[in-house]
Amino acid sequence: MIFSTALAGWLPGGLGLCDEAAPELDPLIAPAVNPALMPPLPSKRFSSINPLADRRLLGVMPDFGTVQPTESSAPLTLRQKWNLALKGTIDPFNLVNSAMTAAFAQDGNQTPKYGEGRGAYAERFGAAVADGATQSFLGGVVFAQLLHQDPRYFRLGPKVGIVHRALYSVSRLVVARTDAGKNTFNSCGMLGIVVGIGMSNLYYPSSSIRSRVMAERLSTSFTGVVVGNAMAEFVPDLEKFFLPKLMFWRKTVTQN
Numbered sequence: 001m002i003f004s005t006a007l008a009g010w011l012p013g014g015l016g017l018c019d020e021a022a023p024e025l026d027p028l029i030a031p032a033v034n035p036a037l038m039p040p041l042p043s044k045r046f047s048s049i050n051p052l053a054d055r056r057l058l059g060v061m062p063d064f065g066t067v068q069p070t071e072s073s074a075p076l077t078l079r080q081k082w083n084l085a086l087k088g089t090i091d092p093f094n095l096v097n098s099a100m101t102a103a104f105a106q107d108g109n110q111t112p113k114y115g116e117g118r119g120a121y122a123e124r125f126g127a128a129v130a131d132g133a134t135q136s137f138l139g140g141v142v143f144a145q146l147l148h149q150d151p152r153y154f155r156l157g158p159k160v161g162i163v164h165r166a167l168y169s170v171s172r173l174v175v176a177r178t179d180a181g182k183n184t185f186n187s188c189g190m191l192g193i194v195v196g197i198g199m200s201n202l203y204y205p206s207s208s209i210r211s212r213v214m215a216e217r218l219s220t221s222f223t224g225v226v227v228g229n230a231m232a233e234f235v236p237d238l239e240k241f242f243l244p245k246l247m248f249w250r251k252t253v254t255q256n
Contacts, residue, residue, distance in 0.1 A: 056093075057231055057232070057235045057236070057239075058235065058239065060093055061093055061231070062087075062088055062091045062093055062094065063232055064084060064087050064088055064091075065084055065088070065140075065151065065152045065153060066152065066153045066154075066155055066232040067152050067153070067154045067155060068155055068157070069155060069156065069157040069159070073154065073177075073181060075150055075179035075180075075181075076150065076151075076152070078141075078145050081140055081141045081144055081145060081151065082137075082141050084140060084151070084152075085133075085136040085137045085140040085141050085151075088132075088136055089129075089132060089133045089136055089137075094132060095129065098125060098128035098129045098132065099125055099128075101124075101128045102121055102124035102125040102127075102128050103121070105124050105128075106120065106121050106124060111208045111213055111216075111217075112124060112127050112204045112205055112208040113205050113207045113208050114127075114205055126203075127200070127203060127204065130200070130203065131196065131197075131200055134196040134199055134200065135192045135193055135196035135197075135221065136192070138191065138192040138195050138196050138199075139151060139188050139189050139190075139191065139192015139193065139196070140188070140192065142192075143187065143188035143191045143192055143195075144188040146188075147187050147188050148178055148179045148180070149176045149177070149178055149179065149184065149186070149187065149188040150176065150177045150178065150179060151176075151188060151189065152177075153169075153172060153228075153229050153232050153233075154177060155232060155233055155236075156168055156233065158237050165233050165234070166230065166233075168233070169226070169229040169230045169232075169233045169234075170226050170229070170230070172186070172225075172229050173186065173189070173222060173225050173226055173229070174186050174190070176188060176189060189225065193218065193221045193222070193225075194218070197214060197217050197218060197221065200217075
């Protein structure tokens, strides 16, 4: 301490020492900063979270449209909504799911009734991809932007009771969040499903355009939304609980 004090008295202004009296820069000789080179500040109005993050449930199922409790709830821009819908449409898991859906429908010439053979299977696969894409882009982009609604699922997380979370995940079928952060009727989701199924009549065979078939497809779509919400809500908890145990078991087996 004595050495530092003496040296500070010898050096001008205590230059080179880590004392409290740091020298001040002369504004006349301070280096100029080009504002064009400064990084832009994140917008508080729109989300700075990248919706294209490759978050997956169980390592395979896409979970791009889920907002975690600790993440920003700022609304998405139009481009982010578009990219989110596109990301889900072309995701390999969803394409494989469409292929499997077409394979099941191929057995017994089920809806859509394109017939038998490779050509019919190709048509079924194309219809399955078109069904998912139409509903995603209509509900998640077109109607979401027109009605100022957020198409994502806002997860409650483990800090909330299980029953509350289960009811919440089911309720998101008819409840959405506006871009202003308020709850409202899920118009964009409902219109996306209904209008999307209606548009499928343009490429479905006439034998599959029946009121009963349309009702069944609506029921399937609504069920898919509820199941998807429940998985987005609870699967991360299961992963957090079982994954460490599984890794420990694999490590033990490998060592033995």
